[in-house]
Amino acid sequence: SAVISQKPSRDICQRGTSLTIQCQVDSQVTMMFWYRQQPGQSLTLIATANQGSEATYESGFVIDKFPISRPNLTFSTLTVSNMSPEDSSIYLCSVGGGSSGETQYFGPGTRLLVL
């Protein structure tokens, strides 16, 4: 299984600012995803981070708000831009799912509180 780390593990930010979250994997992976987990809620997919091309965003999520980079097969960043209190969530990256039924592994998450 892949070992995934995320930085920062948690942060408290002021509204209107931006935060960049890093996701590092210990091996090369094809598929990498970013999810959001709002307080007391389930996980919702934000986007698929594609290596060498623009991320694929889910309905309700836009690149201007959540720009994503994927410079190589072991690293990705998610930026939460112009934050508001509604962005307070846990943000998780996951890897895997490149082949049929392949397990997806999750990072520990970044806990974000926007004041």
Next chain:
Amino acid sequence: AQSVTQLGSHVSVSEGALVLLRCNYSSSVPPYLFWYVQYPNQGLQLLLKYTSAATLVKGINGFEAEFKKSETSFHLTKPSAHMSDAAEYFCAVSLDTGRRALTFGSGTRLQVQP
């Protein structure tokens, strides 16, 4: 499109009692089904997954789940609950076509009473 429904946002059992967490799915093609557990302030950990090899799937920590196509269900069970099982449990589905990301159910919080 696929979807997952978890019946019961909260389930409470006594220590040593049977654990049953319900999951029903909707999919137009054969699905891959997963159960994940999330302990407080932690990420998600895979409990078990169904990938069509066997309908009864055994996972970690004594959990198992049975895929029933006729009922479109993938319920999670454990014969005897332990205090350490208290956590949030998520059922998820992915398909072999197109979008490979997981679609999650709303989650079930399991409480274990002494």
